[in-house]
Amino acid sequence: MPWGTGFVRRPLLRHVVAIAFVVLLVAAVLAPIVSLLVIALGSDAAIWGHLAAYVLPSALAQTIGLLLGVAAITTIAGVGTAWLVTAYRFPLRDTLAWLLPLPLAIPTYIVAYIYADLLDAAGPIQSGLRAAFGWRTPHDYWFPEIRSLGGAIFVMGFVLYPYVYLSARAMFQMQSASLTEVARTLGATPWRLARHVALPLARPALAVGLSLALMETLNDIGASEYLGVRTLTISIYTTWLNRSDLPAAAQIACVMLIAVMALIALERYGRGNRRFFVSERQPRLVVPMTLAGGTGWAAGAACALPVIIGFVIPAGFLLHEVARRGLLVGFDPDLLRHTASTIALSAAATAVAIALGLGVAICVRLVRRPFMTALLTLAGIGYAVPGTVLALGLLSPLVAVDDAINAGARALGFAGPGLIVAGSGAALVIAYVTRFLTIATGSMQAGLGRISTHIDDAARTLGARSQELVRRVHMPLLRPALGGAALLVFVDCLKELPATLMLRPLNVETLPTYIYQFATRGSFEEGALAALLIIAVGVIPIIRMVRYADLDIGGTQRRKPSAGA
Amino acid sequence: MTLRLRTRALTAMAAALAATTVMSSHAQAAEEVNVYSYREAKLIAPLFAAFTKETGVKVNVISASSGLEQRIKSEGANSPADVLLTVDIARLQDAEKAGVTAPLKSETIDKTVPAQYRDPNGHWTGISMRARVLYVSKDRVQQDAFTYEELADPKWKGKICVRSGQHPYNNALFAAYVVHHGEAEAEKWLTALKANLAQKPSGGDREVARDILAGKCDIGLGNSYYWALMHDKDADKKAWADATKVILPTFKDGGTHVNLSGVVLAKHAPNKANAIKLIEWLAGDTAQHLYADTNYEYPVKAGIAVNPTIAGYGALKPDTAPLAKIADQKKTAANLVDKVGFDN
Numbered sequence: 001m002p003w004g005t006g007f008v009r010r011p012l013l014r015h016v017v018a019i020a021f022v023v024l025l026v027a028a029v030l031a032p033i034v035s036l037l038v039i040a041l042g043s044d045a046a047i048w049g050h051l052a053a054y055v056l057p058s059a060l061a062q063t064i065g066l067l068l069g070v071a072a073i074t075t076i077a078g079v080g081t082a083w084l085v086t087a088y089r090f091p092l093r094d095t096l097a098w099l100l101p102l103p104l105a106i107p108t109y110i111v112a113y114i115y116a117d118l119l120d121a122a123g124p125i126q127s128g129l130r131a132a133f134g135w136r137t138p139h140d141y142w143f144p145e146i147r148s149l150g151g152a153i154f155v156m157g158f159v160l161y162p163y164v165y166l167s168a169r170a171m172f173q174m175q176s177a178s179l180t181e182v183a184r185t186l187g188a189t190p191w192r193l194a195r196h197v198a199l200p201l202a203r204p205a206l207a208v209g210l211s212l213a214l215m216e217t218l219n220d221i222g223a224s225e226y227l228g229v230r231t232l233t234i235s236i237y238t239t240w241l242n243r244s245d246l247p248a249a250a251q252i253a254c255v256m257l258i259a260v261m262a263l264i265a266l267e268r269y270g271r272g273n274r275r276f277f278v279s280e281r282q283p284r285l286v287v288p289m290t291l292a293g294g295t296g297w298a299a300g301a302a303c304a305l306p307v308i309i310g311f312v313i314p315a316g317f318l319l320h321e322v323a324r325r326g327l328l329v330g331f332d333p334d335l336l337r338h339t340a341s342t343i344a345l346s347a348a349a350t351a352v353a354i355a356l357g358l359g360v361a362i363c364v365r366l367v368r369r370p371f372m373t374a375l376l377t378l379a380g381i382g383y384a385v386p387g388t389v390l391a392l393g394l395l396s397p398l399v400a401v402d403d404a405i406n407a408g409a410r411a412l413g414f415a416g417p418g419l420i421v422a423g424s425g426a427a428l429v430i431a432y433v434t435r436f437l438t439i440a441t442g443s444m445q446a447g448l449g450r451i452s453t454h455i456d457d458a459a460r461t462l463g464a465r466s467q468e469l470v471r472r473v474h475m476p477l478l479r480p481a482l483g484g485a486a487l488l489v490f491v492d493c494l495k496e497l498p499a500t501l502m503l504r505p506l507n508v509e510t511l512p513t514y515i516y517q518f519a520t521r522g523s524f525e526e527g528a529l530a531a532l533l534i535i536a537v538g539v540i541p542i543i544r545m546v547r548y549a550d551l552d553i554g555g556t557q558r559r560k561p562s563a564g565a
Numbered sequence: 566m567t568l569r570l571r572t573r574a575l576t577a578m579a580a581a582l583a584a585t586t587v588m589s590s591h592a593q594a595a596e597e598v599n600v601y602s603y604r605e606a607k608l609i610a611p612l613f614a615a616f617t618k619e620t621g622v623k624v625n626v627i628s629a630s631s632g633l634e635q636r637i638k639s640e641g642a643n644s645p646a647d648v649l650l651t652v653d654i655a656r657l658q659d660a661e662k663a664g665v666t667a668p669l670k671s672e673t674i675d676k677t678v679p680a681q682y683r684d685p686n687g688h689w690t691g692i693s694m695r696a697r698v699l700y701v702s703k704d705r706v707q708q709d710a711f712t713y714e715e716l717a718d719p720k721w722k723g724k725i726c727v728r729s730g731q732h733p734y735n736n737a738l739f740a741a742y743v744v745h746h747g748e749a750e751a752e753k754w755l756t757a758l759k760a761n762l763a764q765k766p767s768g769g770d771r772e773v774a775r776d777i778l779a780g781k782c783d784i785g786l787g788n789s790y791y792w793a794l795m796h797d798k799d800a801d802k803k804a805w806a807d808a809t810k811v812i813l814p815t816f817k818d819g820g821t822h823v824n825l826s827g828v829v830l831a832k833h834a835p836n837k838a839n840a841i842k843l844i845e846w847l848a849g850d851t852a853q854h855l856y857a858d859t860n861y862e863y864p865v866k867a868g869i870a871v872n873p874t875i876a877g878y879g880a881l882k883p884d885t886a887p888l889a890k891i892a893d894q895k896k897t898a899a900n901l902v903d904k905v906g907f908d909n
Contacts, residue, residue, distance in 0.1 A: 054903040116768070121779030122805070137780030147767035225729065228767025230908050238731045241631055242899035244659050324801075392632060395639035402643060419643050502632045506599055506625040506645065509606065513628075517605035520630060522771040522791060523799060 018363035018466075019372070025356060026375050029382055029434055032393030033257070036250050036385070039392070043247030047239065051252070055235050063231045065149055066156070066224070067214055073157025074213045077306040078164025079206065083194055084303055086172040087180075089288045090296035096303040097169075098546040101162040103310030104488075105538030107495045107512060109222025110531050111310070112155045113524045114317045116226065119146040152227040156220065158310040160213040163488070167209030167446070170484055171202040177287060204449065207267050208442045212383070212488075215260065219386040221498065222519070232256055233386050246392075253389045260384040264377065315535060321528035328529065335514070339533050342510040345425055346493035349432035353489045354482065356433065357440025362470050365448050365456070376445060380438025387435065387498030394431055394503065398422035424505055431499040436489045443488070447481025448474065487545045491538045511537075596621055598839040601637060602628040602650040604826065609650070612855050616846055622839045634660040642833050647840035649829040650692075653733050657689040658892040660829045667837075669830045673845045677866045681887060682825060691825035691888075692847050693862040696789040696881055697738045698821070700774045700809040705783045711814040713742065713822070716784070717757035725761045726773045726782040730907035731899060734770070734788055734824070737891060739898035741822045744886045748897055756905045766908050771795060771802065778808035790861035793874040797861075811878045820884040823863070 084090070085097045103111075117123055121138040135141050145151060183197045199206075224231050232252065240249035291299050322328060360379055364372040382390055399422045406416035421427060451474065459469045497512040504513065511534045515527030602609060606628040613624040625645075627633075634656065637646045649665070651657050660666050661684070668687040675683075682691030699711055716725060728735065743751045763782035768775075773785030774795060789811070796806035813821045828847060834840045846852055853864040858872050863881060870876075902908065 050900060050903065054900075054906070058906065058909045116772075120772075120775070121781045122775045126779070139780070145764070147772075148765070226768060228729070228765050228908070230729075234731075237631070238899060241655070241733065242731055242736045243896040244655065244662070245896070246635065388632060392635055395636060399639050399641060399643070403641070406643065416643070419640060419645065422640060423643075423645060501629040502636060504627060506627050508627070514607070516630075517607045517628065520605060521608065521794075522769045523794075523802075525801070 015363075015367045018366050022360055022363050022372060022375050022379075025360060026378050029379050029437060031397040032390055032434060033381060033385070034393075035396040036389065036393035037254060038396075039247055040250035040254050041247070043245060043251070045251070047243075047245065047248035047251065051235070059230055059232050059235050062149060062229050063218065063233075066152055066229060066231060067217060069149070069153030070156045070160060070217045071210060071214060073153065074161040074164045075206070075210060077158065077161040078209065078213075079168045079199070079202075081161075081303045081306060082165050082168035082172055083198060084299050086169060087190075087194075087198070087288055088291045088296075088299060090291040090299040092300045092304070093288075096300065096307065098543050099307045099311065100165050100303065101542050101546060102307065102535075102539060103159045103314075104162040104491050105494075105535045105542065106159065106311065106314050106531070107222075107497065107515070107534065108156060108159045108216070108220055109226065109497075109519070110318075110515065110524065111159050111314045112152070112223035112226050113519065114314045115151070115155055116146050118313075118317070119144075119151075147226070147228045149229050152224060152229045154309075155223060155227070156217050158306055160216055161306055161310065163213040163216070164206065164209040166484060166488070167205040167443075168202055170480065171205035171446075172198060205446055208446055211264060211267070212439065212442075215383050218256070218260070219384075221386065221388070236386065236389065250389070250392075253385055257381070257384050261377075261381070264384075268377070315532070318528040318532050318535075321525045322532060325525065325528070327526070331529075334509070335511075335530060335533065338509045338511055338514050338530070339537065341425075341508055342494060342512075342534075343537060345428050345432070345510065346490050348425075349429045349436070349493045350486055350490040352429060353433045353437050353440045354486050357437060357444045357485065358478075358482070360441050361444035361448050362474060364445070365474070366466055366469075368453075376441055379441055382434040383436065383438040387496065388502060390435055391431060391499040391502040394427070394434065394499075395422065398427055398430065422503075425508070427503045427505070428500060431503050432489075432493045432496060435496070435499060436492050439488045439492065440485045443481050443485035444478065447478045447485075451477050483545045487541050490541055494534055494538050596839065597623045597625060598836050598843050599625045599645045599647045600627075600650055600843070601633045601646045601648070601831075602626055603630065603633065603652050603656060604628060604650050608860070611859060612847075612852060615851055615855065616843060619851070620842060620846070622842065624843070634663045634665055637665040637831060638663045644831065644833050645835060646831040647834040647836045648843055649831060650826070651829070652695075652824075652826040654737065654825050654827070654888045654892045655733065655895050657684075657825070657827045657829060658889065661688040665832050666829045667832045667834065669841065669844065671841060671845055674848055677848045679865070679867070681885065682827075682865050684889070689827050689829050690844065690848070691827040691865050693826050693853075693856040693860065693865055694823040694883065695826070695862055696813060696821045696823045696883070697734060697786060698789050698792070698878065699812040699814050700777060700785045700787045700792060701812055702777050702783040703808060703810050709812065711812050712817050713738070713814050714754065714817050715814075717754045717761065719757070719761070721761045721784060723761065723763050724783040725758070726763055726776045726785040727766050728769055728773070728786075729766045730755070730902035735786065736895055736898050736902070737824050738786070738822050739902065740894035741816070741884060741886055741891045743894040743897050743901075744890050745816050745819060748901070751898070752901050752905060755901055755907055759905055759907050771805065774802075774805040774809050778805050789863070789875060789878065793861040793872065797874055813878055813881060815882060816884060816886075819886060820882040823881075823883045825865075825888055826862070 081096070081100050085093055085100070119125055121143075126138065126143055129135070129141070129143070133141070146154075179197055179201070180193065183193045188196070218231070219233055220231075221233055221237065224234055233256075236249045236252045239252060240246050290296070360376055364376050385393070399419065401421050402419045402423075405420065406418070409416050421430075455473060456469060459473050464472070495512055497516060500510050500513055501516065504510065511530045515524065515530045518524050518527040600613070606626045609626070613626065617623055633649060637644050637649065637660075640646070649660055651660070666688040669690065670687055674690050678690055682694070683689065730736070730739065739751065739755065742754060746754070763776075770787035770791045773787050774792065776782050777785060792806050792809070792811050795802040815821050828844050830837070830840055830844060848866060850866070850869065853866045853869040856862045857864045857869060857875075861872050861875055863871055863875070
């Protein structure tokens, strides 16, 4: 590949369209960040003395603790289960393979409420223990405190591990079997095989999945606040709302953003230029080995545990609440409308995000210059700021567009149409795309990264033009990555709360904002049915995608029926 | 995925895209009023339904928990907002400072709403009140009267539960403490209160009652309506309320801390007449009764009876420290909470 690049390096001028497209898109994505910077300049730096003395030491410690804890759980649960279901056959494996991503469909703060309800001192478990052992008060025994940093790590870790699971599984599945087989032939133990072959190869995908999970963690507000964890994001809110100092809040947000971008850059740098391609000829896939007897059941149990904690228990709790409260009998007819709005907004945003993400990734691939990769990273910046902050930053640019439209209309002698962008569903679609674009670009880039550039070069040599190369070579090979990215973006849009709260049009509710009304009044259980609707809408594409991805494996197995075991 | 399926998916997505652009908030048609609300849309729906029934004016709502005054400010002259409804004095004041309010001149409001609950220049008006009260264990606390100051007494060490000191409800109470006693005394009080906490601040107001039921603590701070809602409206949580009783604490030199939910007339209100109609209606008898009975709040209008459950707490003697002054001290209170490590 090093001299492959030089071979077809074409003059930049030939790629004017591609470069212009990427630059324009990045400019659009940066608009809210720029407007945030402008807000941040509206105040002196007075707040930093106070923050440095009283807030940052504990907020930093809590934030770092939370991130490390969530990183540990998501990596162990995500990578571990992905490796087990890809490399081995064991009882319930096929079922678990599609159950494992399901925690994605439940909003994190709902799971936090549910576990606090189940596990705190007044909850059924501790009450049962007290009754069984004759303890009178919680002071008579020790029980882990769910409303704590540890509790938050537990909840977020088991809700967010699917980000890692999905990217790790996609990577493990695409890895050429030859490396694994060579390692096995050379007598590598399963542990060494995972550590020295599979994991290093999967690192780029892991970095994508893990950074998504960690940014979700960093930007969370609902679960952290309820569980009593004071993160940096919470201090942004406090500064904004209690000190009525939006500029200072914007300053903190900007500093956090810089830190996040630096970490991402550091990971990229650490990964360096190592790239791993799928074999160009026939990507034979790893043939799963059968784990027999107790080992097999242990593997099954290990994979079932995250599903049970992250999905089965929360979903069961919600079902129970729906039944007990008669939410189905007293069905709120508005819910159907809210479900339709949620799906429409999410689907629209997904379509736009995937189209743009694909476009950017392909342009970067065609131009093949480092500055394009840097632009691609910048295009994902929206995910690195808390949703409310992003929404605040988006307000001014959106209204500026509206003002221009209105001025134009008046100049032509029409009445101004008002806020047709900032005041309509378009604002939400733009917010979702800005926020989740990184998922699309990241997955597309990872997907394209697995296609060797030699293939491009070969196609070029055979006279293929850019469009042909994309249409006839890249697109067919990208289909699994496309499906995965679309799923993640769609489910993330379904769950999006903070930006939706601030930007939605009059009389429009989505399922998350509907639930939130009850949650802020301290009775989230009344939103249980709406939460189940989010899960139901999210589960369908998750199952579809997992099945679709697994078709490949079936094919391989048919081709090589005797290779396993 | 077959080609047919893909086409279908594309069609569906295009339809979705079209649908979202139709979702327009631009509502300036005949008889309408657009409300930006910090109160949850579902919970004020009965109120607005009654208004529409009485006046024929349709109410369009968006509700959020923060950022609405920034939204109105950014929207500028084209903002569809007519009325901003808040649940906290700080938001009323922020709206005024953001320059998104218009002075409301209304004899009806001046007559109904006591002067201490509205801005002298008409930029905001209180509609209903909530008190910051104590939930105390029925079994373990015998005392029937409390001052806020007393919560810092070392005899309650390890007995008190509270949500985050930065939550707007606590922030306003702590700001009121600063107004009464000054910053230095407030810092001492917060330090001592922190030392009395049974656990790190977390959860919400209802969890305070829940933790008392479980025996984690004996005394907690909560808003007046939460207890009534648990007691009357939520069979599940009745046990939480039943484990506790409500005490209306007072400042040593004052009354019980109350916060306002109020309204603001938007500067660029496109339906100004209807906005004023709505604001006056909210201060009128029908709405005030609804506030008292469905939301369990204290009506701001004199002569409207509070809900019987709320009346059971005893007679409310609202603190007389001006709310605008309390709002001015919110920043100080927030800084003190950081300084004493209240939430750590």
